[in-house]
Amino acid sequence: MKRFLLFSLALAASIVLSAQVYLDPNAPIEQRVEDALNRMTLNEKIAIIHAQSKFSSPGVARLGIPGLWCTDGPHGIRAEVKWDEWDQAGWTNDSCMAFPTLTCLAATWNPEMALLYGRSIGEEALYRGKNVLLGPGVNIYRTPLNGRNFEYMGEDPCLSATMVVPYVQGVQEKGVAACVKHFALNNQEDGRHVMNVTLSDRALYEIYLPAFEAAVKQGKAWSIMGAYNKIWGQYCCHNHRLLVDILRGEWGFDGAVISDWGGVSNTDEAIRNGLDLEFGSWTDGLTEGRSNSYDMYYMAQPYLKKIRKDEVGTKELDEKVRNVLRLIFRTSMNPNRGFGSLCSEAHAQAARQIADEGIVLLKNDAPKKKAQPVLPIAESTKKILVVGENAIKQMTVGGGSSSLKAQYELSPLQGIQERAAKNGAEVQYVRGYVGDIGGEYNGVTTGQDLRDERSAAELIAEAVQAAKQADVVLFIGGLNKADHQDAEGCDRLQYGLPYAQNELISALAAANRNMAVIILSGNAYAMPWLREVPALVQAWFNGSETGHALADVLFGDVNPSGHLPFTIMPALEDFASHQYGAIGYPGVNNEVEYKEDLFVGYRYADLYGQKKPLRYTADGREYVINPPAHKPLFAFGHGLSYTTFQLGKATRSGNTIRVAVKNTGSRAGKQVVQLYIAPDKSGVIRPVKELKAFQKVALEPGEEKELFFTLTDEMLRYFDAEKHAWVVDPSSYKVLLGTAADNTQIVK
Ligand code: BGC
Numbered sequence: 001m002k003r004f005l006l007f008s009l010a011l012a013a014s015i016v017l018s019a020q021v022y023l024d025p026n027a028p029i030e031q032r033v034e035d036a037l038n039r040m041t042l043n044e045k046i047a048i049i050h051a052q053s054k055f056s057s058p059g060v061a062r063l064g065i066p067g068l069w070c071t072d073g074p075h076g077i078r079a080e081v082k083w084d085e086w087d088q089a090g091w092t093n094d095s096c097m098a099f100p101t102l103t104c105l106a107a108t109w110n111p112e113m114a115l116l117y118g119r120s121i122g123e124e125a126l127y128r129g130k131n132v133l134l135g136p137g138v139n140i141y142r143t144p145l146n147g148r149n150f151e152y153m154g155e156d157p158c159l160s161a162t163m164v165v166p167y168v169q170g171v172q173e174k175g176v177a178a179c180v181k182h183f184a185l186n187n188q189e190d191g192r193h194v195m196n197v198t199l200s201d202r203a204l205y206e207i208y209l210p211a212f213e214a215a216v217k218q219g220k221a222w223s224i225m226g227a228y229n230k231i232w233g234q235y236c237c238h239n240h241r242l243l244v245d246i247l248r249g250e251w252g253f254d255g256a257v258i259s260d261w262g263g264v265s266n267t268d269e270a271i272r273n274g275l276d277l278e279f280g281s282w283t284d285g286l287t288e289g290r291s292n293s294y295d296m297y298y299m300a301q302p303y304l305k306k307i308r309k310d311e312v313g314t315k316e317l318d319e320k321v322r323n324v325l326r327l328i329f330r331t332s333m334n335p336n337r338g339f340g341s342l343c344s345e346a347h348a349q350a351a352r353q354i355a356d357e358g359i360v361l362l363k364n365d366a367p368k369k370k371a372q373p374v375l376p377i378a379e380s381t382k383k384i385l386v387v388g389e390n391a392i393k394q395m396t397v398g399g400g401s402s403s404l405k406a407q408y409e410l411s412p413l414q415g416i417q418e419r420a421a422k423n424g425a426e427v428q429y430v431r432g433y434v435g436d437i438g439g440e441y442n443g444v445t446t447g448q449d450l451r452d453e454r455s456a457a458e459l460i461a462e463a464v465q466a467a468k469q470a471d472v473v474l475f476i477g478g479l480n481k482a483d484h485q486d487a488e489g490c491d492r493l494q495y496g497l498p499y500a501q502n503e504l505i506s507a508l509a510a511a512n513r514n515m516a517v518i519i520l521s522g523n524a525y526a527m528p529w530l531r532e533v534p535a536l537v538q539a540w541f542n543g544s545e546t547g548h549a550l551a552d553v554l555f556g557d558v559n560p561s562g563h564l565p566f567t568i569m570p571a572l573e574d575f576a577s578h579q580y581g582a583i584g585y586p587g588v589n590n591e592v593e594y595k596e597d598l599f600v601g602y603r604y605a606d607l608y609g610q611k612k613p614l615r616y617t618a619d620g621r622e623y624v625i626n627p628p629a630h631k632p633l634f635a636f637g638h639g640l641s642y643t644t645f646q647l648g649k650a651t652r653s654g655n656t657i658r659v660a661v662k663n664t665g666s667r668a669g670k671q672v673v674q675l676y677i678a679p680d681k682s683g684v685i686r687p688v689k690e691l692k693a694f695q696k697v698a699l700e701p702g703e704e705k706e707l708f709f710t711l712t713d714e715m716l717r718y719f720d721a722e723k724h725a726w727v728v729d730p731s732s733y734k735v736l737l738g739t740a741a742d743n744t745q746i747v748k
Contacts, residue, residue, distance in 0.1 A: 022065070096343065097407065119174065166219075180224045191586060235263065473514065659706070
């Protein structure tokens with residue numbers, strides 16, 4: 001009887017095996033994974049856990065399992081590169097729609113925009129035959145010098161966690177995996193390959209991990225990218241605590257961990273500590289390319305040798321293969337995968353809509369008493385002067401791995417010219433300053449010749465002369481994607497705007513009070529001229545539709561509704577990470593300590609005015625937080641509109657908060673209502689207040705809507721490092737509602 005049973009089981013198993021369950025699109029994924037795994041040889045298993053080219057990893061040709069094709073990310077689909085090099089391949093059918101950068105997306109404070117973004121970029125990835133999109137990025141904005149902040153979603157864990165989820169869902173709805181990056185603590189570019197980060201567990205869990213956690217637990221991200229840097233002395237791409245304990249153990253991640261390109265450096269750690277797919281080792285395109293380079297990957301021949309010598313078993317390997325197969329069945333062998341579309345009208349509209357909602361009106365005064373505010377530009381305006389390199393410079397090329405070959409990029413000047421023509425207005429352009437004249441990245445060129453040999457004094461004189469003749473002056477400057485600006489691989493060298501822009505702005509403001517400063521950047525910057533200029537717009541890097549979106553806002557076709565995803569402090573010294581000298585940033589001997597602990601962004605700005613430093617111990621380290629010397633120039637969450645809103649008196653009944661918002665002006669507009677929790681005298685160190693929820697609401701002129709917020713235990717908790725658990729703070733607390741971190745009311 002027993003024999004018969006065994007025989008039947010073996011027969012059933014062989015039927016199942018020969019039935020090739022893995023090819024059956026309707027079979028549950030886990031069955032497909034096990035079936036495919038059981039058919040694979042050791043060599044095939046080793047092959048699928050590392051790259052075969054710059055951006056692809058092989059499948060199992062013998063079994064008809066296709067490989068994976070990855071692409072950057074996160075703002076559009078990167079141009080095809082050569083098999084083994086970073087250089088573009090020179091195809092003519094691989095240009096894409098460039099979507100706004102992720103700081104702009106975060107500035108919309110609108111999860112619907114994140115969903116639209118994810119779906120749109122997912123469709124582009126599909127059309128281009130990609131299975132894994134290397135993005136979105138959710139590293140927290142710790143210092144305004146970080147060259148990659150433009151690829152991330154700002155300083156606040158609640159905002160970035162809320163925005164990342166629909167982005168991931170939108171991409172994956174299309175059968176393309178999002179690869180959330182860079183896990184974790186890649187908060188600066190300087191020394192990113194060697195830096196070891198030290199921080200308290202509370203800061204880790206409360207500030208730096210929530211967006212990743214939300215992407216995994218709520219967004220169900222199918223892949224995640226390890227960061228280049230180290231934490232607790234171990235590289236993030238094979239960091240046991242991060243990948244095994246937290247990601248898989250605490251969050252239940254069932255996707256694949258992909259290394260950052262060239263982020264792996266140790267075979268034993270890579271085997272044991274949760275890495276699944278290795279990319280970019282040896283052939284980083286910057287050093288030498290070798291014919292057998294992919295065999296030399298840490299998880300290639302070196303791994304195989306260890307197995308053959310019995311130094312390691314195959315348990316870890318099978319786990320990695322399962323994770324990679326699962327990724328393949330979710331993406332390249334996903335039966336519901338469509339064909340996608342590239343550069344469609346719908347994608348252009350999506351890019352424009354996201355940029356429209358992300359542009360932030362920071363300041364909008366009247367140029368003189370009794371006059372209208374500078375913006376929107378009055379229809380009667382006849383002579384518009386546009387000044388500044390960023391009005392013409394193509395920004396989608398450059399900045400590092402997020403550089404794109406956009407099918408088109410409408411510059412701010414083109415957008416303004418197109419729109420001004422409808423009003424019969426004349427647009428004059430003068431350069432004003434010369435910044436970066438480069439226009440090439442990995443063989444993709446803008447084709448622009450931005451050379452101009454004139455001195456700064458000559459350029460300023462020309463601009464001032466023109467400003468005197470104009471009805472309105474639009475200065476368009478900021479940062480760009482050159483090294484040490486908003487770019488990967490190196491941080492900014494200064495907090496101030498480069499290229500003598502400060503002098504130029506002041507000179508223009510003195511020549512013509514009817515002026516607006518429009519800044520394209522992914523970072524905050526010093527504004528020594530702030531009082532001199534009546535209007536200021538934060539316009540990010542907005543991709544293909546840059547010019548249209550900016551003109552939409554400047555001319556009032558769209559009422560601005562973006563709010564800052566980070567705090568703008570007057571000086572670098574006013575940021576918490578810059579309070580502690582080199583050890584706080586950029587690090588000493590490859591060590592950087594997050595000595596400001598929880599007090600990042602507005603959590604630090606909120607200490608302004610406190611007489612004494614905060615002193616406490618966490619994880620055995622002493623923390624001293626000196627309050628900032630200045631208030632923010634613009635608070636986190638700040639953003640103006642061309643209409644006015646009134647937030648009614650908020651009331652609380654049980655766990656429900658209710659507030660009415662009314663549009664009291666004459667234009668339709670959108671307001672962002674933000675809910676913060678402010679603990680009273682807590683027994684533990686807590687920030688003054690923390691964002692816990694927000695809603696964006698659209699209102700016609702005169703319209704009023706009621707918003708409801710539900711208070712949950714999760715909003716009241718903090719991370720107790722000793723217990724290694726989230727704990728609901730038993731102390732009393734206030735609920736604050738408002739429209740910016742510095743503009744809130746207490747809910748009674
Ligand atoms: C970047 C990643 C990127 C990868 C592939 C790395 O240098 O840090 O964000 O996805 O390159 O281009």
